[in-house]
Structures are given as C-alpha cells and as structure tokens.
Amino acid sequence: MAFYDQVETLSLEEKEKLQTYHLKSTVKLVYENVPFYRKAFQEVDVKPEDIQSLNDVQKLPFTQKHHLRENYPFHLLAVPLNEVVRLHGSSGTSGKPTVVAYTQKDLEHWSSIIARSIYMAGGRKGDLLHNAYGYGLFTGGLGLHGGSEKLGCVTVPISGGNTQRQITLIQDFKPRVICGTPSYIMNIGETMKKMGIDPASTSIQYAILGSEPWSEEMRKNLETMFNMKAMDIYGLSEVIGPGVGMECVECQNGLHIADDHFYPEIIDPITLECLPDGEEGELVFTTLQKEALPVIRYRTGDIASLTREPCECGRTTARMSRVKGRVDDMLIIRGVNVFPSEIEQCILKMDELDCHYQLHLVKNGALDEVALHVELKDEYYTLDLHGDLNHPHASLLKGKIQQTLKQEMLVSMDVHLKEPGTLPRFEGKAKRIVDKRKSNERISS
Ligand SMILES: [Zn+2]
Numbered sequence: 345m346a347f348y349d350q351v352e353t354l355s356l357e358e359k360e361k362l363q364t365y366h367l368k369s370t371v372k373l374v375y376e377n378v379p380f381y382r383k384a385f386q387e388v389d390v391k392p393e394d395i396q397s398l399n400d401v402q403k404l405p406f407t408q409k410h411h412l413r414e415n416y417p418f419h420l421l422a423v424p425l426n427e428v429v430r431l432h433g434s435s436g437t438s439g440k441p442t443v444v445a446y447t448q449k450d451l452e453h454w455s456s457i458i459a460r461s462i463y464m465a466g467g468r469k470g471d472l473l474h475n476a477y478g479y480g481l482f483t484g485g486l487g488l489h490g491g492s493e494k495l496g497c498v499t500v501p502i503s504g505g506n507t508q509r510q511i512t513l514i515q516d517f518k519p520r521v522i523c524g525t526p527s528y529i530m531n532i533g534e535t536m537k538k539m540g541i542d543p544a545s546t547s548i549q550y551a552i553l554g555s556e557p558w559s560e561e562m563r564k565n566l567e568t569m570f571n572m573k574a575m576d577i578y579g580l581s582e583v584i585g586p587g588v589g590m591e592c593v594e595c596q597n598g599l600h601i602a603d604d605h606f607y608p609e610i611i612d613p614i615t616l617e618c619l620p621d622g623e624e625g626e627l628v629f630t631t632l633q634k635e636a637l638p639v640i641r642y643r644t645g646d647i648a649s650l651t652r653e654p655c656e657c658g659r660t661t662a663r664m665s666r667v668k669g670r671v672d673d674m675l676i677i678r679g680v681n682v683f684p685s686e687i688e689q690c691i692l693k694m695d696e697l698d699c700h701y702q703l704h705l706v707k708n709g710a711l712d713e714v715a716l717h718v719e720l721k722d723e724y725y726t727l728d729l730h731g732d733l734n735h736p737h738a739s740l741l742k743g744k745i746q747q748t749l750k751q752e753m754l755v756s757m758d759v760h761l762k763e764p765g766t767l768p769r770f771e772g773k774a775k776r777i778v779d780k781r782k783s784n785e786r787i788s789s
Pocket residue numbers: 591592594595596600655656657658659
C-alpha cells in the first residue's frame with residue numbers, strides 16, 4: 345500500500361498523543377486571543393489548563409454557525425487581520441456570508457490535507473486534474489486547487505459551468521482525475537451522451553465528488569457512466585473547506601478524517617451528549633492546527649457516525665459514514681430519531697397512498713407526538729372507498745400504515761387519511777412539517 349503521509353498510519357496511541365498536544369495549544373490560543381471563546385469558557389468554568397487529555401474536550405462549549413454570523417466579519421480571528429492571507433465565505437440566508445480566514449500556514453496545511461486526499465482517491469504526481477468546483481468565495485475550487493498543485497498534478501482550474509467547454513477540454517487535455525459536485529459531473533456525462541460522446545471512453549479514471557449529499561445509487565450510476573471510480577469528499581468552510589474527510593479508492597467504505605487536524609465527535613443533537621462510535625448523531629469538529637480561525641466543538645448540523653476501526657487500506661484515521669442528512673430535518677419521536685425522508689420511503693411503498701403528506705408535531709403532556717396526514721390516490725379513494733373516508737376499508741388501511749411505520753421505523757404515530765388534492769401544494773421545496781407544539785403555529789421545511 346502507498347500513502348501520501350505517514351500520519352495516516354499512526355497507531356491510536358501515537359495519534360492521541362499528537363491530537364492532545366495540538367488540542368492544548370489550540371485551546372490556549374483561542375482563550376488568549378478570541379474574546380468570544382474566553383467568555384464561553386468562563387461561562388462553563390473551564391480554563392486552558394483544565395484540558396489535559398482528549399476526553400477533556402467534553403468540558404468545552406460548542407460553537408455554532410450563528411456564532412460566526414454574530415461575530416461577522418472578523419471577531420473570531422485568533423490572529424491579527426494582517427497575518428491573514430486569504431478569506432473565504434459561505435452563502436448565508438441573511439445575505440451576508442459567513443467569513444472564514446486562513447494564515448499562510450493554514451493554507452499550507454490545507455494544501456497538504458487536499459494533496460493527501462487526492463492521493464487517497466487514486467491521483468498521483470503528474471496526473472492531469474480537471475477541477476470543476478466553483479472558484480471564488482466558495483472553498484471548493486481554490487481548496488482542491490492548492491492541494492492538486494502541492495501533489496504535483498497538472499491542474500486545470502476550469503471552475504463550474506460552461507459544460508461544452510468542459511467537454512472540449514476533457515477530450516483534448518485527457519484528465520485522469522475530475523473534481524466537482526456529483527450532480528454537475530452527471531450533467532457533464534449526460535451532455536456528452538447527447539453530443540454522441542460516450543463518457544466511458546474518456547480518459548477519466550477517478551472522481552472526487554462532494555459538497556452536496558449523494559447516494560450509493562448515484563455513485564453506481566456515475567461509475568458506470570464514466571467507467572471510473574468515484575470517491576466522496578467531505579468538508580465545510582467553517583472547519584477548513586473540502587478535505588475534512590475523504591474516501592479511499594481501495595475500499596470506498598467511509599471517509600478518512602484528517603484527524604491530525606480535526607478532532608471528530610458525534611453528539612446527540614438534543615442532549616448534546618457524546619455518543620459512542622457506531623451511533624448516528626451530529627458531527628462535531630474541533631480544529632487542532634488552525635491559526636486564523638480555530639473552531640472549538642463546531643456543530644456541523646450533519647448527521648453521520650464514526651468508526652475508529654482501521655480501514656483495510658491500511659490507514660488508521662477515524663472514519664465517518666456518508667452524511668445521512670441535516671439535524672434540522674430530524675424529528676425525535678419518543679426517543680427515536682426519525683427523518684422525514686424515511687417516512688416518505690414508507691409512504692411511497694404503499695400503493696394506496698399518494699406522495700403528498702405532512703407531519704404535524706403536537707405536544708401531549710411532556711411528549712412530542714407526530715401525526716401523519718397523507719393523501720389517498722384518486723383511484724383508491726373513488727373505487728375502493730367510494731369517496732367516503734368513513735368506509736370500513738379506510739380504517740383497515742390506517743391500521744396497515746401504522747403497522748408499517750412501527751415495523752420499519754419503530755415509531756407509533758397517528759394517521760389521518762386525506763381526500764386527494766386537499767393538502768397544500770408548494771412551489772419549490774415542500775413544507776412537510778407543521779409544528780403545532782407552540783401556541784403560535786409555525787411551519788418549517
Ligand atoms: Zn481506507
């Protein structure tokens with residue numbers, strides 16, 4: 345096996361020693377230089393000297409995206425602004441981006457992390473790398489770019505868009521590696537087919553894909569389409585950008601976390617308690633070596649699980665599962681975590697039901713309860729029920745739905761059958777959850 349970096353194969357003890365060393369200096373750095381963190385540490389009565397081992401991370405307070413917004417643009421910097429050499433940002437709903445900053449050393453580290461990631465995905469020095477990630481404030485384009493050059497790839501900074509030109513350059517330059525979002529690479533493949541070019545006949549052998557959720561189905565489709573291996577890359581600008589996690593080409597079984605730079609935890613998003621390896625929860629990262637914008641226990645909002653079992657490729661880093669969804673989308677029904685997408689799966693399996701549904705959250709004493717409102721298919725409503733929701737078949741169907749939900753998701757919920765066409769329709773993203781737990785009704789997506 346070949347590795348880019350010896351840090352990838354450290355024993356757990358060696359790794360822990362390295363992480364602890366960097367954790368202590370990061371905590372000291374933010375305590376001394378960032379008023380926000382000093383205040384947050386004081387609120388939980390923690391001083392830098394209280395952090396002596398990795399387990400002590402759990403004493404530290406969490407950081408969230410709104411903290412970055414509240415400290416816009418530069419109040420979370422741990423170095424003077426004139427030591428910063430690059431700014432990036434992510435788009436925010438408020439119109440102002442979340443600003444992230446890098447010192448020269450941060451950029452060097454980031455490049456090394458990405459070089460390691462490209463190597464892990466099959467790229468080698470001298471390979472031509474077609475980078476279709478967007479360049480600009482977004483971290484994707486320039487993030488991949490720096491690491492590609494560091495590894496010694498012939499780097500093509502084509503950025504996103506202008507699909508015709510992408511195809512021309514793929515045919516003329518003959519890249520071995522392509523980077524971009526899975527949906528855009530799929531788009532390039534489909535456009536090629538329309539032009540009479542078989543994507544499988546191109547020179548591309550490896551793809552590094554990320555910055556949007558994608559499934560194993562999508563991976564299979566892309567791999568067949570281009571006759572290549574497609575690897576998942578994970579990252580977020582608040583932590584550094586792409587490269588926080590990367591799948592290896594050998595196993596494609598979970599993403600290797602660059603855990604010499606980012607200490608991962610999984611927490612229960614409600615109780616905020618740490619969960620053991622293997623359990624699903626919210627991913628949290630503490631940066632270990634960043635200078636300009638270190639983050640302490642940053643809550644990503646992404647749901648995944650961790651494993652520290654060594655990978656068959658020989659790397660010993662912690663690995664994260666594919667991101668399953670966002671915390672914001674998760675419901676907790678009597679202690680069971682449920683994603684609306686899972687309820688949708690159950691609904692789509694039943695012939696009598698249409699795909700229009702809503703989940704009504706209600707409070708029953710101290711407990712949260714969920715009621716499923718779902719439309720019947722037109723033909724079932726008119727033929728089987730004779731247009732009558734009180735028809736005996738309706739209560740049989742209700743029982744069947746409740747049983748299916750109970751079996752597949754371990755949750756009990758009330759089911760309300762609806763006449764076809766009676767639930768609201770939406771343009772764009774559907775509003776599936778109606779939260780009635782508070783006095784004034786709030787609808788969230
Ligand atoms: Zn591996």
